[in-house]
Amino acid sequence: xxxxxxxxxxxxxxxxxxxxxxxxxxxxxxxxxxxxxxxxxxxxxxxxxxxxxxxxxxxxxxxxxxxxxxxxxxxxxxxxxxxxxxxxxxxxxxxxxxxxxxxxxxxxxxxxxxxxxxxxxxxxxxxxxxxxxxxxxxxxxxxxxxxxxxxxxxxxxxxxxxxxxxxxxxxxxxxxxxxxxxxxxxxxxxxxxxxxxxxxxxxxxxxxxxxxxxxxxxxxxxxxxxxxxxxxxxxxxxxxxxxxxxxxxxxxxxxxxxxxxxxxxxxxxxxxxxxxxxxxxxxxxxxxxxxxxxxxxxxxxxxx
Amino acid sequence: xxxxxxxxxxxxxxxxxxxxxxxxxxxxxxxxxxxxxxxxxxxxxxxxxxxxxxxxxxxxxxxxxxxxxxxxxxxxxxxxxxxxxxxxxxxxxxxxxxxxxxxxxxxxxxxxxxxxxxxxxxxxxxxxxxxxxxxxxxxxxxxxxxxx
Numbered sequence: 001x002x003x004x005x006x007x008x009x010x011x012x013x014x015x016x017x018x019x020x021x022x023x024x025x026x027x028x029x030x031x032x033x034x035x036x037x038x039x040x041x042x043x044x045x046x047x048x049x050x051x052x053x054x055x056x057x058x059x060x061x062x063x064x065x066x067x068x069x070x071x072x073x074x075x076x077x078x079x080x081x082x083x084x085x086x087x088x089x090x091x092x093x094x095x096x097x098x099x100x101x102x103x104x105x106x107x108x109x110x111x112x113x114x115x116x117x118x119x120x121x122x123x124x125x126x127x128x129x130x131x132x133x134x135x136x137x138x139x140x141x142x143x144x145x146x147x148x149x150x151x152x153x154x155x156x157x158x159x160x161x162x163x164x165x166x167x168x169x170x171x172x173x174x175x176x177x178x179x180x181x182x183x184x185x186x187x188x189x190x191x192x193x194x195x196x197x198x199x200x201x202x203x204x205x206x207x208x209x210x211x212x213x214x215x216x217x218x219x220x221x222x223x224x225x226x227x228x229x230x231x232x233x234x235x236x237x238x239x240x241x242x243x244x245x246x247x248x249x250x251x252x253x254x255x256x257x258x259x260x261x262x263x264x265x266x267x268x269x270x271x272x273x274x275x276x277x278x279x280x281x282x283x284x285x286x287x288x289x290x291x292x293x294x295x296x297x298x299x300x301x302x303x304x
Numbered sequence: 305x306x307x308x309x310x311x312x313x314x315x316x317x318x319x320x321x322x323x324x325x326x327x328x329x330x331x332x333x334x335x336x337x338x339x340x341x342x343x344x345x346x347x348x349x350x351x352x353x354x355x356x357x358x359x360x361x362x363x364x365x366x367x368x369x370x371x372x373x374x375x376x377x378x379x380x381x382x383x384x385x386x387x388x389x390x391x392x393x394x395x396x397x398x399x400x401x402x403x404x405x406x407x408x409x410x411x412x413x414x415x416x417x418x419x420x421x422x423x424x425x426x427x428x429x430x431x432x433x434x435x436x437x438x439x440x441x442x443x444x445x446x447x448x449x450x451x452x
Binding site: 232236237238239240248263264265268269270271272273274275277278280 | 338342345438440441444448449
């Protein structure tokens with residue numbers, strides 16, 4: 001082997017290492033600086049409960065088919081079907097071994113807003129941290145306080161059942177690099193407190209876009225299609241468009257939307273159905289001003 | 305021009321024929337039945353929200369419509385009617401027919417019970433509607449699909 005060849009080979013190896021290093025650095029899990037979770041004080045449990053319902057935690061983390069009085073036992077186990085495989089929601093009850101009872105606020109906060117697990121690993125975006133990224137540190141602190149007041153469960157939920165290559169957690173760093181953002185999804189008039197609240201609830205806590213926005217093959221949102229409707233991840237049918245162009249709700253007034261979220265009845269007395277039944281039950285627990293804010297925001301969206 | 309008129313006439317005639325045959329199909333029948341239930345729920349809602357004055361006769365009629373309609377509703381899902389005519393019926397209905405029927409029976413039973421006690425005022429109608437609405441949603445949760 002000549003001197004030049006050897007030099008060339010070591011050059012290539014060096015470049016490959018540098019590339020791998022850059023890729024590692026670009027895609028490594030990124031928690032918040034510790035200071036982000038400090039000085040938040042005692043949690044406001046009443047607000048924590050509102051955050052809990054607005055965030056829909058029980059819809060995935062209560063046992064599937066749990067009766068109404070068991071919905072606060074966050075035992076996990078719900079299966080979420082997707083083109084990448086089946087995700088299983090984990091136990092997030094305060095149980096120290098089966099649940100997240102031994103986590104700190106910072107660990108919980110980094111999981112919910114940055115998709116970083118207790119051991120610093122990437123979490124799958126089936127846990128909608130891509131939406132929760134918008135949560136204020138105060139809301140996270142209040143929610144964390146509230147979760148600790150809930151019953152413990154020793155249930156161990158099954159692990160995710162994903163096909164190759166989606167079962168490689170490291171690759172999620174690439175997904176985050178491409179798609180994880182806490183920027184607004186659309187521009188609305190933020191000077192209007194009601195619209196700003198609606199935006200926080202729809203784009204953040206309520207994570208409406210996770211089902212109502214279509215995704216590309218890598219699982220990122222299609223640009224310019226915010227809340228424009230998408231295939232039903234569970235198979236047949238569609239998750240409807242909820243922008244003003246919607247065939248289902250485009251003709252509804254803001255108060256029709258707020259009333260639907262409260263009672264489950266559409267203006268022509270059909271009712272809520274499918275996966276939205278769970279969501280509507282949660283929305284019914286919010287103060288009326290929050291449902292009105294959601295309605296105002298939806299009416300202010302660009303029609304798609 | 306004449307050709308276009310002819311084509312248009314043919315299309316309109318065709319649509320008319322389809323509509324006539326469609327009316328008797330199970331998909332169309334059950335859509336009509338659900339519409340009736342919806343109208344009855346709407347009448348109750350008008351009273352519950354105070355948009356209409358309380359009227360015992362309307363409450364009675366609406367509750368009877370709901371209980372009678374859902375009694376026959378599950379009879380209109382024969383094999384072969386799984387798709388077509390913009391049906392929103394989920395294939396799960398045919399996989400879990402017994403559960404589907406039980407859910408319809410639950411709504412019918414609750415409507416009868418409420419009818420027997422007859423809500424006496426606006427608040428009573430509101431409470432009744434809450435119970436019935438939950439029954440509707442619990443069936444739509446599993447068995448109704450949205451297509452747009």
